[in-house]
Amino acid sequence: MSILVIQILNSLFYASVLFLIAAGLSLIFGVMRIVNMAHGTLYAVGAYVTAWLMGKAIALGVPLGWLFLLLPVGAGVVALAGFVIEPLLLRPFYRRAEEYQLLVTFGLLLILEDVIRFLWGGMPITADTLQDVVPIMHIGGLVYPGYNLVVIGIGALAAIGLWAGIYRTKFGVMLRATSQDRRMASALGINVGLVYMSAFAIGCFMAGLGGAIIVPSQAAVLGMGVDALILAFVVVVIGGLGSLQGALVGALIVSFVRTAGIQFFPEIELAVLYLIAAIVLLIKPTGLFGNA
Amino acid sequence: MDKPNTVDRRKFLSALGVTVGGVGVAGASLIAPQVVKAATEPAKGKIPDTPYKTGHMTFLTGPAAVLGDPSLKGHIMAAEEINAQGGLLGKRKIETITADEAAGTDANVKELRRMKLEGKIDLFTGVISSGNTPALGPVAEELSLLTMFVDGCTDFLFDVAVPNPKYTFRLTNIQSADGITAAIGAAQAWPQTRKIAHLHPDYSYGRNASEHFTLAIERLLPGTQVVSESWPKLGTTDFTSHITKILSSEPDLLFTSVWGGDYVAWYKQALRYGLFDKMKVATTLAFGVAPHALGKDHPEGVLAGVHSNYHFTYPGGDRWPINKSFVQRYFKRWNEYPNFQSEGSYVTLHMLKAAIERANKLMGGWPDDEMIIGQLEGMGFDTPSGYLYIRPDNHQGYKDAVTGFSKNNPEYPFPTWDQNRIITIPIRNITAPANWPKPGKGHNESTAAANWIKTTWPKSVG
Numbered sequence: 001m002s003i004l005v006i007q008i009l010n011s012l013f014y015a016s017v018l019f020l021i022a023a024g025l026s027l028i029f030g031v032m033r034i035v036n037m038a039h040g041t042l043y044a045v046g047a048y049v050t051a052w053l054m055g056k057a058i059a060l061g062v063p064l065g066w067l068f069l070l071l072p073v074g075a076g077v078v079a080l081a082g083f084v085i086e087p088l089l090l091r092p093f094y095r096r097a098e099e100y101q102l103l104v105t106f107g108l109l110l111i112l113e114d115v116i117r118f119l120w121g122g123m124p125i126t127a128d129t130l131q132d133v134v135p136i137m138h139i140g141g142l143v144y145p146g147y148n149l150v151v152i153g154i155g156a157l158a159a160i161g162l163w164a165g166i167y168r169t170k171f172g173v174m175l176r177a178t179s180q181d182r183r184m185a186s187a188l189g190i191n192v193g194l195v196y197m198s199a200f201a202i203g204c205f206m207a208g209l210g211g212a213i214i215v216p217s218q219a220a221v222l223g224m225g226v227d228a229l230i231l232a233f234v235v236v237v238i239g240g241l242g243s244l245q246g247a248l249v250g251a252l253i254v255s256f257v258r259t260a261g262i263q264f265f266p267e268i269e270l271a272v273l274y275l276i277a278a279i280v281l282l283i284k285p286t287g288l289f290g291n292a
Numbered sequence: 293m294d295k296p297n298t299v300d301r302r303k304f305l306s307a308l309g310v311t312v313g314g315v316g317v318a319g320a321s322l323i324a325p326q327v328v329k330a331a332t333e334p335a336k337g338k339i340p341d342t343p344y345k346t347g348h349m350t351f352l353t354g355p356a357a358v359l360g361d362p363s364l365k366g367h368i369m370a371a372e373e374i375n376a377q378g379g380l381l382g383k384r385k386i387e388t389i390t391a392d393e394a395a396g397t398d399a400n401v402k403e404l405r406r407m408k409l410e411g412k413i414d415l416f417t418g419v420i421s422s423g424n425t426p427a428l429g430p431v432a433e434e435l436s437l438l439t440m441f442v443d444g445c446t447d448f449l450f451d452v453a454v455p456n457p458k459y460t461f462r463l464t465n466i467q468s469a470d471g472i473t474a475a476i477g478a479a480q481a482w483p484q485t486r487k488i489a490h491l492h493p494d495y496s497y498g499r500n501a502s503e504h505f506t507l508a509i510e511r512l513l514p515g516t517q518v519v520s521e522s523w524p525k526l527g528t529t530d531f532t533s534h535i536t537k538i539l540s541s542e543p544d545l546l547f548t549s550v551w552g553g554d555y556v557a558w559y560k561q562a563l564r565y566g567l568f569d570k571m572k573v574a575t576t577l578a579f580g581v582a583p584h585a586l587g588k589d590h591p592e593g594v595l596a597g598v599h600s601n602y603h604f605t606y607p608g609g610d611r612w613p614i615n616k617s618f619v620q621r622y623f624k625r626w627n628e629y630p631n632f633q634s635e636g637s638y639v640t641l642h643m644l645k646a647a648i649e650r651a652n653k654l655m656g657g658w659p660d661d662e663m664i665i666g667q668l669e670g671m672g673f674d675t676p677s678g679y680l681y682i683r684p685d686n687h688q689g690y691k692d693a694v695t696g697f698s699k700n701n702p703e704y705p706f707p708t709w710d711q712n713r714i715i716t717i718p719i720r721n722i723t724a725p726a727n728w729p730k731p732g733k734g735h736n737e738s739t740a741a742a743n744w745i746k747t748t749w750p751k752s753v754g
Contacts, residue, residue, distance in 0.1 A: 145564035221553025223355030
């Protein structure tokens, strides 16, 4: 029984991070119609920056509880990067065909991967001190790291915050208007350039936050971004690219199915996610919540 | 097949030549070699002073750069040392061009051709991935290019892809030895083990480790059963569900071949789930990737494998001066400790140098590749990790397998081996002998080693 509870918590934990990454990817596509290949690597940048800052802060003797403040800081750094990347790299390509946008974001992926290696080297960077700030919980005869519950909480808050931001604020209305008809929005006096830049930065913030909250539990390692990108694609294929609910439901499906695969069918752990994605593509090519 | 014989487990382990401890019988095979003469004899005959070009292919980008980086550093250091003495035979300076192995197997094969045809390399070396050596080996043979692979340790290379190598050599140990070494270490340390869980990256290395570990443990500790398996993708960093599953199967022992950043992420999570309190853990590569990648929080008493190959603390102290001096020079040059790739690529160039010098002594002048190959075949060489022997039939380097148990040592900021519990196994006792049939020749096992174990190893009792 306690195993079941812990596996459910494990799935929610994994879903939280997946949702943060996939929601950013979906938001950027929904508003800007760009499939950002570098999105996973921005998640990795969030992880590396946070781990690096945490190492510095611990060396300076900052009280451990304050380290939590570094999570939004790490995400904020990635958002700032988004503010720079959008006008400089992406804006010149909006009028070009999609393959140019794919190429330019893929190029960005390669550049960022090398920047990470150049700045932080090949060794994994850990930040697990923060994990030990939160007490370990006892479930049945087993232990469960309390920090994972914090991650689940942050994932839930981010989902609510994003939903409220998009459906309950004026900025959200502008965002949705721009995503539906860019020229009409522009004619109505919306600063489309600013909306694009903000949307991209919010997407980056989500990815960075995903990296920041996962790094105390795991480690910042080379290649984590590409791995995350592939999983995020599976999520949005299942949920529907451009849909927030899709990202949420997709992340939950992927996490629970993955956990079930690990627990019951270890031999097909790799295949099972792609299998679901393939089935969804066959039955509903736009994804569960996507519209063509 | 007949029912295998049975034998007492202790006798079995001792028949395998397993020794435990920093000193003792293991030391017997490590007789400190004579100090290299300071002034080497001048080369015989006329030696050209054109550079000797080497192509070093390794992972320069991507996650596997954690292994590629030390490989290149070992190569560069050896080249610098040889060049400081004037070069090969005192005349030919070693020049290196590099290639990024992360380009993928097809691109790597093209790059090998380009390096030979355009770059005019004399030696091809490096290579880490087991997926690449079987593709590169046949091309090197076709190009008649002297090739000394450092790693890419799959049995498949010399079992199947290049069964009769002429130009191709490989220096580090054989993949199947990893699983067998871990099994012997676990059986020796924890003979009461009955229930075993497996956690391996889902690609050839993990499959090979799992298969050979199981083959060996079934004979060393009959009656054990596999209670849990997990096959995460290579590059996985979330292991929470795997760990919970392993805990749910309540094993006595977990055997894992997860490595690199994956291993770091795994052990950090396993610590918080209390995994190490509930079972023993045996690994093939915990200490293999980089000594300094792990933290002091890494639990003690884990069987911490190094690819059955090399950890810079063994042979330790003054017992084997070659290692002490290599580690000191490497640390001075790179400000970090070497791993098995550093040692492998360092040894590669020095072994080449020795082969060229011997050939020159015999014939005079610059030796052609055939003469160098003739010297490399059957060569025994004192390396930092111990005595390395190149078997003439398959051009594979053989040296005694080694593994140990993690322990925190105040001397280093990361865990190292418990010097009193290092396990060494003569490599001939865990690898198929020279004339053993290769896969497809009378049997269909995945490796010659697997067939050899199934056919010849007894089952132990007690």
